[in-house]
Amino acid sequence: MAVLLLAEVDNGELNLDATAKAVTAVKPLGDVHVLCAGAKAAAAGETAATIDGVAKVLVAEDAQYGHRLAEPTAKLLVDLAGDYDHIAAPATTDAKNILPRAAALLDVMILTDVSGVIDADTFERPIYAGNAVQTVKSRDSKKVLSIRTSTFDAAGTGNSAPVETVTPAEAPGLSEWVEDHVAESDRPDLTSAGIVVSGGRGVGSEEDFKLIENLADKLGAAIGASRAAVDSGYAPNDWQVGQTGKVVAPDLYIACGISGAIQHLAGMKDSKVIVAINKDEEAPIFQVADYGLVADLFDAIPELNEKL
Amino acid sequence: MKVLVPVKRVIDYNVKVRVKGDGSGVDLANVKMSMNPFDEIACEAAIRMKESGAVEEVIAVSIGVKQAQETLRTALAMGCDRAILIVATDDVHTDIEPLAVAKLLKAVVDAEEPGLVICGKQAIDNDMNATGQMLSALLGWSQATFASKIDIDGDHATVKREVDGGMQSIKVKMPAVISVDLRLNEPRYASLPNIMKAKKKPLDEKTPEDYGVDVSPRLEVVKTAEPPERDAGIIVKSVDELLDKLKNEAGVI
Ligand SMILES: Cc1cc2nc3c(=O)[nH]c(=O)nc-3n(C[C@H](O)[C@H](O)[C@H](O)COP(=O)(O)OP(=O)(O)OC[C@H]3O[C@@H](n4cnc5c(N)ncnc54)[C@H](O)[C@@H]3O)c2cc1C
Ligand SMILES: Cc1cc2nc3c(=O)[nH]c(=O)nc-3n(C[C@H](O)[C@H](O)[C@H](O)COP(=O)(O)OP(=O)(O)OC[C@H]3O[C@@H](n4cnc5c(N)ncnc54)[C@H](O)[C@@H]3O)c2cc1C
Numbered sequence: 314m315a316v317l318l319l320a321e322v323d324n325g326e327l328n329l330d331a332t333a334k335a336v337t338a339v340k341p342l343g344d345v346h347v348l349c350a351g352a353k354a355a356a357a358g359e360t361a362a363t364i365d366g367v368a369k370v371l372v373a374e375d376a377q378y379g380h381r382l383a384e385p386t387a388k389l390l391v392d393l394a395g396d397y398d399h400i401a402a403p404a405t406t407d408a409k410n411i412l413p414r415a416a417a418l419l420d421v422m423i424l425t426d427v428s429g430v431i432d433a434d435t436f437e438r439p440i441y442a443g444n445a446v447q448t449v450k451s452r453d454s455k456k457v458l459s460i461r462t463s464t465f466d467a468a469g470t471g472n473s474a475p476v477e478t479v480t481p482a483e484a485p486g487l488s489e490w491v492e493d494h495v496a497e498s499d500r501p502d503l504t505s506a507g508i509v510v511s512g513g514r515g516v517g518s519e520e521d522f523k524l525i526e527n528l529a530d531k532l533g534a535a536i537g538a539s540r541a542a543v544d545s546g547y548a549p550n551d552w553q554v555g556q557t558g559k560v561v562a563p564d565l566y567i568a569c570g571i572s573g574a575i576q577h578l579a580g581m582k583d584s585k586v587i588v589a590i591n592k593d594e595e596a597p598i599f600q601v602a603d604y605g606l607v608a609d610l611f612d613a614i615p616e617l618n619e620k621l
Numbered sequence: 622m623k624v625l626v627p628v629k630r631v632i633d634y635n636v637k638v639r640v641k642g643d644g645s646g647v648d649l650a651n652v653k654m655s656m657n658p659f660d661e662i663a664c665e666a667a668i669r670m671k672e673s674g675a676v677e678e679v680i681a682v683s684i685g686v687k688q689a690q691e692t693l694r695t696a697l698a699m700g701c702d703r704a705i706l707i708v709a710t711d712d713v714h715t716d717i718e719p720l721a722v723a724k725l726l727k728a729v730v731d732a733e734e735p736g737l738v739i740c741g742k743q744a745i746d747n748d749m750n751a752t753g754q755m756l757s758a759l760l761g762w763s764q765a766t767f768a769s770k771i772d773i774d775g776d777h778a779t780v781k782r783e784v785d786g787g788m789q790s791i792k793v794k795m796p797a798v799i800s801v802d803l804r805l806n807e808p809r810y811a812s813l814p815n816i817m818k819a820k821k822k823p824l825d826e827k828t829p830e831d832y833g834v835d836v837s838p839r840l841e842v843v844k845t846a847e848p849p850e851r852d853a854g855i856i857v858k859s860v861d862e863l864l865d866k867l868k869n870e871a872g873v874i
Pocket of ligand 1: 571596
């Protein structure tokens with residue numbers, strides 16, 4: 314049977330990277346039908362149809378799907394679920410909000426952050442901040458899973474899958490959107506960037522976080538932060554990398570003034586090359602770093618910036 | 622209004638977990654266990670609502686082994702009024718799945734009729750991030766996940782949520798299930814007098830059978846393995862050497 318994949322649609326636009334990575338993950342399970350839901354979703358549907366391996370695109374356009382509120386989108390998934398054995402989505406905050414609700418309505422368990430697909434019933438997922446990997450087999454008739462995108466390569470594009478529209482269900486009317494507080498940025502997206510420069514408590518202040526930003530801009534990189542840096546107000550919440558923030562796996566991850574707590578490592582240890590800059594040679598971050606530089610970041614980062 | 626706060630007993634966040642040699646799971650015998658850090662934040666939020674007069678009673682609930690009593694005593698020492706423990710297993714290595722936990726919590730909600738449930742966004746052991754959303758679905762209530770600010774105003778709550786792009790504010794109808802994120806508040810430490818007082822607060826013990834809920838798992842753990850280790854790297858002596866390595870050895874810049 315086919316797989317229903319809820320695409321990541323943000324403000325009418327498809328998050329191609331996250332969606333195409335999830336397509337790669339679920340492709341072995343059957344024909345992939347991508348659902349684009351939003352107040353505007355037609356353009357996202359057109360883009361989704363170009364992803365290689367997609368058999369069909371479903372577009373659900375209605376005001377109630379506009380801000381990815383959990384209740385209406387979960388209901389939509391449940392209404393469509395009859396035709397599918399698997400319901401999946403990339404593990405974004407939207408999907409984490411929506412999928413467990415849909416699973417409970419279907420009376421099935423959820424598998425979150427799936428990092429490997431073994432067969433139609435069996436999946437791998439990290440637990441305990443990535444300190445263990447569990448292989449689990451589901452006995453449920455339908456499987457609802459979110460996909461850890463950092464472990465899959467994005468499917469290519471060039472396809473032209475058929476696009477169908479689906480009729481929206483009646484709105485549950487339980488919640489409404491008020492406003493978004495989103496900082497516009499020209500920097501690459503943290504979860505898909507090739508290079509990430511991250512700052513921790515060692516950076517010391519919001520002003521000094523400019524050092525991290527300048528280095529990132531020089532490298533065309535996205536910016537990350539430790540929880541301590543976010544809690545201290547040096548960096549916004551959506552920059553947090555880790556067990557309870559974002560999971561990233563760029564080609565190059567540069568950790569500056571970050572000690573390397575397991576909760577932070579959980580979000581970045583699958584990066585291809587890790588660089589650590591820390592003045593404490595005992596810092597645990599050096600145990601995972603390919604290249605460690607024991608130095609004061611206030612000397613090393615400006616020097617790096619200048620020599621790049 | 623009553624508020625229900627589900628709290629989970631998990632391995633302490635400072636403990637490095639060890640996978641058992643036979644791949645059957647993670648070794649939890651004789652390791653330090655604590656309240657899930659997100660649930661401390663949830664307790665704190667509920668207790669502050671009580672202190673502000675918006676809430677009459679805060680009830681903490683835990684589902685798991687008998688030892689979760691300690692976790693509930695911590696919740697009571699923080700300021701929760703009473704506690705319910707649902708003993709669903711006697712083996713510390715058996716965890717109850719979020720769907721079953723949500724069904725039990727629904728039964729507790731049906732019995733206690735709270736106007737609000739505040740839970741953690743995720744438990745740091747299994748990292749599922751699911752229970753609150755599942756409970757909300759089963760109750761047919763509204764949900765607001767990953768809260769970093771909660772304002773309750775009569776029959777609505779306005780919640781600021783931590784999402785991928787930054788923050789989002791939504792307005793949900795009460796009753797609601799709210800799951801809390803890290804930056805909602807800084808949980809208090811229980812004082813010694815409050816720890817003493819907590820010993821006298823009511824703690825009811827129940828079983829899943831009392832609520833007629835089947836907790837048998839839907840998922841079977843085939844095996845638990847260590848993640849692949851990273852090879853140890855090298856310490857470079859200077860920024861110049863670092864740049865050289867990144868360009869000529871790793872080829873990433
Ligand atoms: C429930 C829970 C969830 C969590 N989730 C996350 C998460 O998702 N992500 C996350 O990151 N953390 C998370 N944490 C927090 C985690 O445990 C650590 O507290 C946090 O990662 C520490 O951040 P840090 O490395 O920036 O700070 P610190 O541990 O304080 O380290 C600062 C480092 O900077 C170095 N330093 C200081 N000054 C300089 C200088 N001038 N030059 C060079 N180096 C310098 C120091 O040597 C030190 O190693 C979580 C914790 C809990 C309890
Ligand atoms: C396939 C599979 C098999 C499993 N088998 C095992 C096993 O053999 N051994 C093992 O140790 N674990 C096992 N588990 C884990 C377990 O079944 C659940 O995943 C776990 O109880 C709930 O997930 P979570 O704690 O990550 O919940 P989350 O959804 O992340 O928790 C969110 C919030 O819900 C509330 N909450 C959650 N659980 C409770 C609770 N018990 N009491 C009160 N409040 C709660 C808390 O407020 C918490 O902050 C298994 C899990 C899976 C997926």
